[in-house]
Amino acid sequence: MSDAPNDPPPPNSPPGYTPPTVWTNKASGGKFASINRPVSGPTHEKELPVGRHPFQLYSLATPNGVKVTVMLEELLALGHAGAEYDAWLINIQDGDQFGSGFVGVNPNSKIPALMDRSGPVPIRIFESGAILVHLAEKFGAFLPTDTTRAECLSWLFWQMGSAPYLGGGFGHFYAYAPFKIEYAIDRFAMEVKRQLDVLDKRLAEADYLAGADYTIADIAVWPWYGNLAKGKLYEAAEFLQVQEYKNVLRWADAIEARPAVKRGCMVNTAWGEPSGQLHERHDASDFETKTQDKIGEAVEKK
Numbered sequence: 001m002s003d004a005p006n007d008p009p010p011p012n013s014p015p016g017y018t019p020p021t022v023w024t025n026k027a028s029g030g031k032f033a034s035i036n037r038p039v040s041g042p043t044h045e046k047e048l049p050v051g052r053h054p055f056q057l058y059s060l061a062t063p064n065g066v067k068v069t070v071m072l073e074e075l076l077a078l079g080h081a082g083a084e085y086d087a088w089l090i091n092i093q094d095g096d097q098f099g100s101g102f103v104g105v106n107p108n109s110k111i112p113a114l115m116d117r118s119g120p121v122p123i124r125i126f127e128s129g130a131i132l133v134h135l136a137e138k139f140g141a142f143l144p145t146d147t148t149r150a151e152c153l154s155w156l157f158w159q160m161g162s163a164p165y166l167g168g169g170f171g172h173f174y175a176y177a178p179f180k181i182e183y184a185i186d187r188f189a190m191e192v193k194r195q196l197d198v199l200d201k202r203l204a205e206a207d208y209l210a211g212a213d214y215t216i217a218d219i220a221v222w223p224w225y226g227n228l229a230k231g232k233l234y235e236a237a238e239f240l241q242v243q244e245y246k247n248v249l250r251w252a253d254a255i256e257a258r259p260a261v262k263r264g265c266m267v268n269t270a271w272g273e274p275s276g277q278l279h280e281r282h283d284a285s286d287f288e289t290k291t292q293d294k295i296g297e298a299v300e301k302k
Helices: 063-077 100-107 126-137 147-176 184-203 216-230 246-256 259-267
Strands: 055-059 086-087 111-116 122-126
Touching: 055 063, 063 086, 063 126, 063 184, 063 216, 063 259, 100 111, 100 122, 100 246, 111 126, 122 126, 126 216, 184 216, 184 246, 216 246, 246 259
Parallel strands: 055 086
Antiparallel strands: 055 111, 111 122
């Protein structure tokens, strides 16, 4: 795109389009058009299942969902038996997130959603950052209590504010929109590369985002930006030249190698290699006995 000040602006898309005085909903196309709507609330009655463990997770292994399964697996790896959980698959393409039971846990109809049933009164927690903080505080793990706590929380909330530019911005227009819009792709590609540069500079200073120790900041950021740097999001590795971010890649490799991260990435996965798909998780033994290569045909639901 030219930056010359006297160039005429490109035509609107579609040609001649100007925003109306009042927006009205119409079919927009794209991969997620069937589940997008301008109102909230349930579309159908459906209760959520409840297992035997203290935590009931309703999710899908998108980057946001992976944050929580990784956290739970990390807590179990530390010996926190109270972090045992049942993970139930929510198929967002089928609209499971609009069932009445799910909306009761998360009125925003987004995964992940968690019910903490460890106490006398069940507690609902929605939004992945809130879930990470809840679990970290409950078990006293992965959230520093010293002066690095502020750094940890700063990077956690950096992720919450930044990832929509990566997923809803770049990812949507680069990979999912029904047609390519140069302006939109250029706008969000520039922002994503800026974000990667922010991370790369921070990780040149420290092993992990909060400092020397692995925290919920890393658990939140890695599923989005670690996977992006490893070429696992949107098939955009060459386009974004992710190999330039050496410190991000070093950090991403270190986290990816953690056994709890490997397990967390399998939970509620319903695409890819059957051996990596654990649609539901109810026991630690499920990783060995209940993956799709062991129990049946894999179902592509990405």
